[in-house]
Amino acid sequence: MSQVFVAGMGAVSPAGWGMAALREALAGGRPIPSQAMERPGWPHPLHVRLVPPAPNSVSFFGHARLRRASVITHYATYAVLEAVARCRQADSTPPRLGLISCLQSGCVEYSFRFFAEAVNDSGFPSPLLFPETVFAAPISHVAALLGNVPKATTLVGDPAVFLQGVALGCDWLEESEVDAVVIVGSEETTWLHADAVWHLEHAVQVSTGAGAICLTRRPELSVGVALASITDVHSYTSGSSRVQAAEAMRRQLLSPALDELLCEGTQGGQRSDAAETAAWRDWVGPRLRPKSILGEGLMAAAAWQCVAACDAIATERFQSAAVSLVGSNQQAIGARFVACKPGPTQQATRELGVFSP
């Protein structure tokens, strides 16, 4: 299987729109303040971290396909456009792009609004909302906006599915039906969705946003990062608990060099952290814990872990970075990214955050 390079990253998070905002928040190390979200019928609100309003520089909202789309599509679109910017500028003809959308909760906003109208209203639910409730809607809009997209798919599952998506992207590159592939993980929320996450674990606070990573086989497009490995899928089954799967994933990632950055998914002492904390208890090297700063972004948070790992290498802070995805209720998968010679266009500017779609 030929070597796969990272050609770009994109991110939308409670820290803001774009990689620069994500990088700054993670470097600052202070959790983004959460905000109250009213929970009808409860004396106290839920606490969430939402993406702030988009800056005026974001121009794609006028596109016909995005007029009716919900915010999850706006987040995914921005992250994908940021991740593919280098690829699209590099060639005269736009590259053939494969798009892989990864979701855990999906289009919960319009699903909630549509169902509330369907059961409460006098039988007049809004037809405009229903098409946008489908898991496949966000990537359909992104594909229409980009244009030269021969293949697209949507994978659903727990946050470790993001690395299933990256592995699928490597297969698509190997088939050479696409010149580059973008994997995007995105989430949005409502009080009902935040309520469901709360029921699964009270201490967890939901976040919204998206993260995207663009892969290519052309070294000259690399941002100075190459994909080194993705472990097998370590499933949680009747025969293998979450802790055992997390530890098996850790072992398969081998023992990374001590100066390697570990991007892991713990948030600070919750029940859901136990398996991952146990798996990495003996790791003494540097760690980055995006969710402790940006909150539980589910699939988006898995994407933030990957783009943060790539960014740490692209900005020459680390030579290699491991990503540990211990999913909530499906599987554990790990990956490693390493430094490589960046493509020529990359040398001009190391600042990846400068971007206006």
Place this chain on the structure above:
Amino acid sequence: MTESKLLRDEIKALMVENLMLRLSAEELPDDQPLFGPHGLGLDSVDALQLVVALDKKYGLKIPDPDTAQKVLQNVDTIVAAVAKHLAARPAVA
């Protein structure tokens, strides 16, 4: 402000909200076609949404696509249809 101006503004606000249009009610032109190549770029899903919204708010029934095509040409034709419907309604005692 005449009654028909009030109704026109109310219908424009209903359209901006229901169709999630990227322009304000004031900016919504009165006679520009809503559909078709030179229109506002609305499609059949938008048309259905308008039919539902006009029924919910004014009780105006648009039974079939042909009627919808006539009534939903532009803001003027919608306002006219709603005004006619409201005028024909028995005055509530």
Place this chain on the structure above:
Amino acid sequence: MLYPALPPPAEPPRIVVTGAGVVSALGIGWEANELGFRAGRPAFRPVTQFDVSRQRVQVAAEVDLPDDLPQTCLAPRQVKRLDRASRMLLLAAVEAWRQTGWEAHEDIPWVLGTTAGGMSLGEAYFRQAVQSPLHHRGQPTRAMLYQSHVQARLVADTIGFQGPVTIISNACASGANALGRAWELLRRGRAQRVLSGGYDALCQLVFSGFDSLRSMSPTTCRPFDARRDGLRLGEGAAVMALETLDSARRRGAEILGEIAGYATTIDLHHLTQPHPAGDAALACMTQACNSAEIGPAAVGYVNAHGTGTLLNDSSEAIAIRRWAGTCAAALPVSSSKAAVGHLLGAAGAIEAVVCLMAMRGKWLPPQLAFEIPDPVCTFSVLDKPRDAVVDVALSNSFGFGGVNATLVLRRWV
């Protein structure tokens, strides 16, 4: 490792079907469904699962689920928690598993398509959260079992295999995309055996959705008929046990058919409407045939996506005509959706099973409710059941959101 993956075998293996399970409104299991599809029996009835009194259309192809489930490794308490969608998936998976004769194994991948997963549990969650906000009992379980990968794992645990779960959700193409991905995994030597298919249960949100778009037929679902006026929803599940020919031969397993080709494309035209000229559908059928190294002349039957809506059937008919060229006139085509409705995430899977059934049994399923041909159809719509020996069939699935999939199936001789 998922990456770098093992180099694919020099010559990609042939992929055969050694087990298949089917659940639809026609019945539970291969036999009941074969009888219904062969004779052409419509299986629609008034919806009983939820209130449709305010809906414009009130009919669907509902499944009659048996009370008792097959013997499973789950504790009774766990079986009780299975929602309708999981039960249908379980019935289809157990039937495929028993037919293939595989013993429990730790790394049989489970690749599934679905659009709504456990939506009925999501709806129950909504009702309790809104109507009795301080009443939390049962909500964590609903929030967990609502997720399709959790449903898939529960069903895998009932049978006793442990491989990775992959859920693909590309609206109506999901089931065909799942079988296609399973085929790719086997062709690349990533696995010797894969269990794959699709499932979806009727739910109020989706039913109200299609009704709000006026996509459903108030009269009857009549694909390719000039007076067609919409689709009908159905529910069910279809699962196939897929393995390499060598693996099947080593075990002396009975082979039901072969998946010979697959392709997927995306139609960028509109979120819910296909491009009128059927460009993406044409590309999908062409690429699928290329992957099977055949041309249109080798195809003896097309199980169309054929929803019965104005737009899909005309776009697909044009795509089939452009793809089939001179072979179009004699090409038998029918859509199973007039019998069991549109199964959404399971449609691509059950329609592939129908192709296997037909080729294996040497018959072709009729197109129900087909009286006045739409002139756009320049192929031979099967207006009544027919006995026929067909070696290669195509199954089309075109999704809401634009993702398309075509499978090429071959009769096993």
